[in-house]
Every structure is written in structure tokens, then in C-alpha cells.
Amino acid sequence: MTEPLVLALLSDPAAAKALAAxxxxxxxxLTVEAGEGAPKALAREAARRALLGIGVGGDGExxxxxLAGATTRPYLEAPASEARSFGHDAARIVARRxxxxxxxxxxxxxxxxxxx
Amino acid sequence: MLVAGxxxxxxxxxxxxxxxxxxxxxxxxxxxxxQTTGPKGxxxxxxxxxxxxxxxxxxxxERPHLALLAELHxxxxxLVEYGKLEELSLGRAAIARPxxxxxSGSGVxxxxxxxxxxxxxxxxxxxxxxxxxxxxxxxxxxxxxxARERGWRVxxxxxxxxxxxxxxxxxxxxxxxxDEMADAALLPIGSxxxxxxAEAGAAVGVLSDPLRLGLLLGFGPDEARAARTAARAVAGCxxxxxxxxxxxxxxxxxxxxxxxxxxxxxxxxxxxxxxEPPPPGQVVAIRGAAGDRSGLLDVVWRPLPSPADDPxxxxxxxxxxxxGIALLAEGASGDLxxxxxxxxxxxxxxxxxxxxxxxxxxxxxPGASRTPFVVDLGGGTVDLHRTEGSVSxxxxxxxxxxxxxxxxxxxTPLAERAKRHRSVRVETPxxxxxxxxxxxxxxxxxxxxxxxxxxxxxxKALVPLPAPLAPEVWRGLRRAAKREVLGLNVxxxxxxxxxxxxxxxxxxxxGCAADGxxxxxxxxxxxxxxxxxxxxxxxxxxxxxxxxxxxxVLTFARGGAR
Numbered sequence: 212m213t214e215p216l217v218l219a220l221l222s223d224p225a226a227a228k229a230l231a232a233x234x235x236x237x238x239x240x241l242t243v244e245a246g247e248g249a250p251k252a253l254a255r256e257a258a259r260r261a262l263l264g265i266g267v268g269g270d271g272e273x274x275x276x277x278l279a280g281a282t283t284r285p286y287l288e289a290p291a292s293e294a295r296s297f298g299h300d301a302a303r304i305v306a307r308r309x310x311x312x313x314x315x316x317x318x319x320x321x322x323x324x325x326x327x
Numbered sequence: 328m329l330v331a332g333x334x335x336x337x338x339x340x341x342x343x344x345x346x347x348x349x350x351x352x353x354x355x356x357x358x359x360x361x362q363t364t365g366p367k368g369x370x371x372x373x374x375x376x377x378x379x380x381x382x383x384x385x386x387x388x389e390r391p392h393l394a395l396l397a398e399l400h401x402x403x404x405x406l407v408e409y410g411k412l413e414e415l416s417l418g419r420a421a422i423a424r425p426x427x428x429x430x431s432g433s434g435v436x437x438x439x440x441x442x443x444x445x446x447x448x449x450x451x452x453x454x455x456x457x458x459x460x461x462x463x464x465x466x467x468x469x470x471x472x473x474a475r476e477r478g479w480r481v482x483x484x485x486x487x488x489x490x491x492x493x494x495x496x497x498x499x500x501x502x503x504x505x506d507e508m509a510d511a512a513l514l515p516i517g518s519x520x521x522x523x524x525a526e527a528g529a530a531v532g533v534l535s536d537p538l539r540l541g542l543l544l545g546f547g548p549d550e551a552r553a554a555r556t557a558a559r560a561v562a563g564c565x566x567x568x569x570x571x572x573x574x575x576x577x578x579x580x581x582x583x584x585x586x587x588x589x590x591x592x593x594x595x596x597x598x599x600x601x602x603e604p605p606p607p608g609q610v611v612a613i614r615g616a617a618g619d620r621s622g623l624l625d626v627v628w629r630p631l632p633s634p635a636d637d638p639x640x641x642x643x644x645x646x647x648x649x650x651g652i653a654l655l656a657e658g659a660s661g662d663l664x665x666x667x668x669x670x671x672x673x674x675x676x677x678x679x680x681x682x683x684x685x686x687x688x689x690x691x692x693p694g695a696s697r698t699p700f701v702v703d704l705g706g707g708t709v710d711l712h713r714t715e716g717s718v719s720x721x722x723x724x725x726x727x728x729x730x731x732x733x734x735x736x737x738x739t740p741l742a743e744r745a746k747r748h749r750s751v752r753v754e755t756p757x758x759x760x761x762x763x764x765x766x767x768x769x770x771x772x773x774x775x776x777x778x779x780x781x782x783x784x785x786x787k788a789l790v791p792l793p794a795p796l797a798p799e800v801w802r803g804l805r806r807a808a809k810r811e812v813l814g815l816n817v818x819x820x821x822x823x824x825x826x827x828x829x830x831x832x833x834x835x836x837x838g839c840a841a842d843g844x845x846x847x848x849x850x851x852x853x854x855x856x857x858x859x860x861x862x863x864x865x866x867x868x869x870x871x872x873x874x875x876x877x878x879x880v881l882t883f884a885r886g887g888a889r
Binding site for chain 2 (some may be wrong): 232235236237238268278280281286287299301304307308309310314
């Protein structure tokens with residue numbers, strides 16, 4: 212079986228439709244599967260399995276996106292109620308387009324990492 | 328006696344504090360600076376000066392007894408967009424809007440604007456462009472499918488939200504659907520509209536062609552100008568809409584000369600955006616879109632520089648036809664002297680003119696004791712000072728910032744940072760694309776807010792900039808803005824002063840001289856004069872800054888007070 216390009220593992224399916232709609236609008240393929248665990252752990256597992264190294268994890272409360280190259284903390288987080296705009300931004304990370312970033316999204320500070 | 332030399336610039340206020348005893352050299356105690364509060368020379372400047380004097384008092388345990396000032400000439404900078412003025416004066420015979428970069432379908436279609444709700448009634452006998460405002464994408468797609476089955480000829484769709492692809496996938500993938508049209512609810516329902524979506528990576532070709540657009544929407548010969556303006560507004564976009572609307576009654580006729588320059592003889596001539604500004608002193612007043620001002624000493628205007636290596640952005644700029652304008656006016660420092668007299672026990676005095684003060688201050692640069700030529704690259708002006716007198720030209724760092732803001736479509740503070748620092752494009756969370764075309768890789772991911780954006784690198788901070796430019800292109804534009812304003816004014820000032828003898832030393836001072844890129848550009852501009860260009864280092868430790876503030880104290884110490 213071919214591994215997915217981008218994978219979302221969700222322990223609660225409530226956010227799946229809105230998340231997928233965000234990806235679809237951005238024309239980025241997404242595979243959604245059921246999983247068990249906390250959003251960050253699910254996202255880490257999804258990033259490990261996804262061919263593009265970008266994984267989404269979520270439960271009924273929160274969504275998290277993890278990059279396979281930096282798994283210690285999520286690259287992007289948002290409440291599950293904002294699954295649609297989170298989906299847009301997650302897809303834009305894949306497609307390398309500027310993010311929209313809703314006010315309730317949490318992401319790393321705008322600092323250049325020490326190695327830059 | 329503790330005295331403070333106070334230099335109020337258009338962007339920065341600097342204070343140099345020294346203890347001065349009769350017959351002795353000043354004992355320099357500190358130099359402080361901050362952003363100027365209010366227009367140069369106005370009463371609002373006092374707030375910034377007072378803050379610096381209080382700062383000095385806290386550090387020295389004593390408030391300066393006397394404040395020393397120079398005569399002040401304020402500069403105003405602005406940006407006039409001829410394209411926008413023309414659009415406004417057309418009375419809005421057409422509404423033209425670029426759409427998002429993720430539309431659905433491709434091709435061009437036109438029809439009457441019809442609300443989604445109205446498609447539930449009996450079908451019309453002509454093509455329609457459906458307008459989807461707040462409806463969910465599933466519901467919208469369902470209604471569109473239903474309307475088509477009942478005989479509605481839906482030729483295209485305009486969507487308020489970011490739902491174009493979702494609706495297209497559920498309705499008709501081939502139909503042009505433009506989305507993220509924020510003011511969709513305000514479009515004039517019943518009017519004729521055209522929607523075009525180009526293939527990915529391409530730009531609209533019909534709506535950007537005034538003749539084809541005119542035919543599509545039935546613009547008559549008397550509306551050719553509306554078609555031209557609409558076509559210009561959407562050129563270079565992947566998706567766009569144009570709506571033909573009734574011209575408003577307050578539509579004023581367009582004028583080709585929104586800015587008039589008035590000479591000594593009182594005769595006004597239209598500002599030619601692409602012409603070179605006249606030598607300082609020839610324009611005494613300005614009228615029109617840049618404001619009405621008299622008592623001018625100099626006027627400088629520069630069109631936004633255009634990138635040869637980014638044709639799409641060059642076209643956007645050409646459409647705007649924007650020009651940055653700087654006006655140097657005669658000013659009065661009386662209010663400031665009166666206000667400062669209440670702060671310093673010994674009062675405040677005007678001890679000289681900026682040129683003499685700048686030369687004295689610059690002469691404290693180690694190794695440059697008798698510099699005959701000093702160029703002060705300030706926020707508002709570029710001044711050439713020499714023993715025989717000086718020349719002031721309108722337009723310095725602030726005009727460069729204004730032009731950068733115009734290029735980036737950003738606010739001024741962001742443009743100020745973008746002007747001073749190198750840029751990168753964050754290509755992926757782990758890759759940076761630099762201005763020289765090289766790439767570097769990151770051990771930790773760059774922040775999401777910076778991803779896929781041009782960013783200014785301010786120390787360790789990545790500051791996202793709104794323009795979708797490659798770093799190489801932005802570097803070229805940023806340098807061009809500095810060359811166009813500072814390089815031009817250095818040359819204008821030199822020409823007005825009769826040139827510089829070969830082999831002479833030209834010392835650069837002022838806030839802009841702290842920018843290595845500016846030094847490079849000015850030195851290149853002066854290459855043909857065969858002169859040595861060096862950067863000032865006031866008192867051997869303050870770099871090119873504070874020359875005037877230090878010079879004012881020296882003027883006072885050497886008995887130059889008036």
C-alpha cells in the first residue's frame with residue numbers, strides 16, 4: 212500500500228470534514244485516519260508515516276501539526292473548532308504558500324533559529 | 328555649565344551634553360537620540376527633546392542648564408498614486424477586482440450578477456454570474472446544480488469566502504469561479520459582470536485587454552477609459568472579475584496633472600512624474616494632490632523604481648504610477664525655543680545654522696580635522712556643507728522609506744525596517760533563500776508566519792513583508808530607492824554648489840550614513856568626481872550620527888552664540 216503524502220490521525224472524527232475541506236480548497240491531498248492518543252503524539256506518528264514528513268493529529272479539543280524534521284514541538288496548533296482554517300494553513304505549509312494564521316492559532320515565535 | 332546641543336531632525340532627535348567652561352574645550356558627557364515627536368520645528372517636537380533631557384538628567388544627576396538649537400526647516404514626504412486618482416475620477420464606471428490565487432476552473436464568462444437565493448425562482452433567458460455570499464459550500468453547490476437542472480444558464484460564480492475549489496468540485500470543475508471576493512455582498516446585482524480564471528501559473532488575458540473587455544461587457548466608445556482602467560487593475564492576476572456599473576453622479580473629469588509646481592514667477596506647471604526635479608530653489612509652492620504648500624525651498628519627486636527582473640510586479644507598479652514627493656519648507660523655531668526655556672533653567676538659544684554645526688561636529692572625526700566637504704544624509708534632507716555655504720535638498724531617508732512602503736504596500740515602520748536590513752525568502756520551514764541567490768539550511772524550522780514570505784532579517788528576528796517578491800528583486804528595488812533619492816540629491820547638491828575639486832575628501836554624516844548600503848551607493852555616484860568618500864565618526868565614537876548636536880555645543884563653546 213502506498214503511504215499518504217500528508218496524513219491526519221484523529222481520535223475524534225468531528226473535525227475531519229472541516230480539516231479536509233481546508234486541504235481540498237488549497238488543492239493539497241490529505242489522508243485522514245482514525246487514531247488513539249493525544250494530538251501531539253498522533254501528529255508525530257502521522258509525520259513519521261507521511262511521505263512529505265508533515266503530519267496532523269487531533270482530538271475533540273485541539274489540532275496539532277508536526278514536521279518530521281522537528282518533532283519535539285508542534286509547528287502549528289489550533290482549537291478543533293477552527294479545523295477549517297487550520298486545514299488551509301496546514302495545506303499551505305505543504306504547498307509552500309504564505310499562511311493565513313487565525314488569531315487563535317499558536318505557532319513558533321518569529322525568530323530566526325540559532326543555526327541561520 | 329552643563330549644555331545640551333539639540334538637533335531636531337525629521338526622523339531622529341539627538342542631544343549631545345557637555346560641560347563647557349569659558350575658554351576651555353567641552354567635556355563630552357553623553358549623546359542620546361530618539362525618534363522625533365511631531366513635524367520638525369513644531370511644538371510637538373518638545374516632547375521628544377524633554378524626554379532626552381530628562382534621560383540625561385537621570386544619568387548625570389543634573390539637568391542641562393542651557394539648550395542649544397539650530398534653525399529648523401521641516402520636510403514633508405508623501406506618495407501620490409496617479410493610477411488611483413484616475414480610477415477615482417472616472418466615477419467608477421466599472422468595478423475591477425483581482426481574486427484569490429486559488430480559484431476554480433478556467434476560462435472567461437460573462438452574465439448578469441444574480442444572487443444564489445434568486446436562482447430558486449424561474450430561470451432567466453440569459454447567462455448569469457451567480458454570487459455566493461455567506462452560504463456553506465455544500466449548500467451553494469447543491470443550489471447551483473439544482474438551478475442548472477431547472478434551466479438557469481450559470482456561466483460563472485463569484486464567491487465571498489475561500490470556497491471556490493470546494494464549490495467547483497461539487498458543481499462544475501470547468502466553470503470559472505473567483506473566490507475571496509470580500510465585498511461580494513456589495514456588488515450591484517443585475518449588472519453585467521465578467522469572470523476570468525487563468526490556468527495555474529498564468530495571468531488573465533481577456534479582462535486585462537481593454538478592447539476584449541469592452542466587447543465582453545458592452546462598453547461604448549465614450550467608456551473606453553473605464554475599460555482601460557479596469558483592464559489595468561486586473562492585469563497580472565490569475566483570477567479577476569470586472570463589473571459594469573452605472574457611473575456615479577459625482578464623477579469628476581480626470582485630470583492629467585493632479586500636482587502643480589509653482590515657480591518664482593507664480594506660474595504653475597504640471598509635475599511630470601518621470602522628469603528630473605529642478606535644482607533647489609526653483610519651485611516655491613505646490614498645489615494639488617500632494618497638498619497645497621508655499622514657502623518651499625526645494626521639491627524632489629521620484630517614481631517608484633521598477634524591477635527589470637520581475638515583469639508582473641513591474642506591470643503592477645506601472646499601473647499605480649506612484650511618485651514619492653518631498654517638500655522642504657522654510658520653518659520657524661520660535662515656539663520650540665519658548666517651550667524649551669521652561670525646561671532648562673538657563674533657557675534655550677538658537678546658536679547657529681545646521682550647516683556650520685554639522686561641519687564642526689563632523690570635524691571631530693579622527694583624522695578629518697579640516698574637512699571642507701560634509702554631506703549630511705538625514706531623514707528629511709541631504710545637505711552639502713562647505714566653508715562657503717551649504718545646499719539643502721528635499722528628500723532623504725524618509726523619502727526612501729516612503730518609496731519602500733509604496734513598493735511593499737506596507738506601513739511606514741515596517742518599510743523602515745525593510746529599508747535597513749537584508750532580506751530572505753523562507754522557502755520551506757528549513758530553507759532560506761538569500762539575496763545573492765544562495766540557500767542556507769536551518770537546524771530548527773523557521774516560524775510559520777514567515778513561511779513562503781519575503782522577510783527582513785532584523786538581528787535574529789524574521790519580519791514578514793507583504794510583497795510577494797524574490798529577495799534578489801527586493802534587494803535591487805531597495806538599492807534603487809536609495810540611489811534614486813540619496814544618490815540623486817548628493818549629485819544635485821554638488822551641482823548646485825559648483826562641484827567638488829578632484830582628490831577632495833567628502834565626509835558623510837547623518838543617520839542614513841550609518842547604512843553601509845547607502846555609503847556604497849553614494850560612493851558609486853561620486854566615482855566620476857574622483858573624490859575620497861569616508862564615513863564620519865563623531866567624537867571618535869558615535870559613528871556618523873550626532874554631528875549637528877555636537878557641532879552646536881562646539882559653536883557655543885567657541886563663542887558662536889547669538
